[in-house]
Amino acid sequence: QKEVEQNSGPLSVPEGAIASLNCTYSDRGSQSFFWYRQYSGKSPELIMFIYSNGDKEDGRFTAQLNKASQYVSLLIRDSQPSDSATYLCAVNIAGTASKLTFGTGTRLQVTL
Amino acid sequence: EPEVTQTPSHQVTQMGQEVILRCVPISNHLYFYWYRQILGQKVEFLVSFYNNEISEKSEIFDDQFSVERPDGSNFTLKIRSTKLEDSAMYFCASMSGGANEQFFGPGTRLTVL
Numbered sequence: 389q390k391e392v393e394q395n396s397g398p399l400s401v402p403e404g405a406i407a408s409l410n411c412t413y414s415d416r417g418s419q420s421f422f423w424y425r426q427y428s429g430k431s432p433e434l435i436m437f438i439y440s441n442g443d444k445e446d447g448r449f450t451a452q453l454n455k456a457s458q459y460v461s462l463l464i465r466d467s468q469p470s471d472s473a474t475y476l477c478a479v480n481i482a483g484t485a486s487k488l489t490f491g492t493g494t495r496l497q498v499t500l
Numbered sequence: 501e502p503e504v505t506q507t508p509s510h511q512v513t514q515m516g517q518e519v520i521l522r523c524v525p526i527s528n529h530l531y532f533y534w535y536r537q538i539l540g541q542k543v544e545f546l547v548s549f550y551n552n553e554i555s556e557k558s559e560i561f562d563d564q565f566s567v568e569r570p571d572g573s574n575f576t577l578k579i580r581s582t583k584l585e586d587s588a589m590y591f592c593a594s595m596s597g598g599a600n601e602q603f604f605g606p607g608t609r610l611t612v613l
Contacts, residue, residue: 420600431591431604432543485531487545487556488602
């Protein structure tokens with residue numbers, strides 16, 4: 389069973405702090421890694437993706453990938469109350485255009 | 501900004517009835533997907549569609565399910581005889597030919613009574 393694991397949370401951080409969200413995956417053949425944000429009752433919204441080992445920054449968001457450890461993370465700097473949502477890690481195992489395998493998501497709460 | 505649209509937003513049906521969920525993918529996208537999310541659970545892949553045929557399907561996507569691209573813009577998911585356990589949010593997603601990012605529609609909440 390090809391799994392994507394996330395801590396369900398909630399992860400609570402104060403406004404302005406850095407939120408760190410983690411994800412591990414079981415299939416070493418995984419090629420692409422995605423972070424989606426999902427507000428309650430809404431659809432997943434793509435935040436960013438990463439393919440190569442290392443860091444990728446986009447505004448307040450940084451994705452980090454370590455293929456040797458089968459680990460991908462998302463850092464959110466200067467967390468805002470509007471960042472409160474469930475963050476879904478998704479993995480594309482078989483290559484471009486193949487299905488996404490999702491984790492259960494981590495619920496983030498940014499407190500005032 | 502172009503987006504995936506889905507109709508209806510909420511569908512209530514009786515067990516055993518047929519339902520058709522509709523999606524309009526982003527124009528010029530070539531790859532289309534259906535996912536579902538049972539309340540409180542993870543997003544699960546159902547089926548992918550490319551070049552007018554199914555390219556991949558999950559074990560959930562049994563003979564009760566079918567997909568169709570009846571024209572140049574719509575992409576539909578049909579459930580022939582709904583079961584209680586089909587109650588979920590159904591998301592359509594699409595992807596362009598030169599990228600790897602799937603963009604999701606707002607979803608259809610299906611309630612089977």
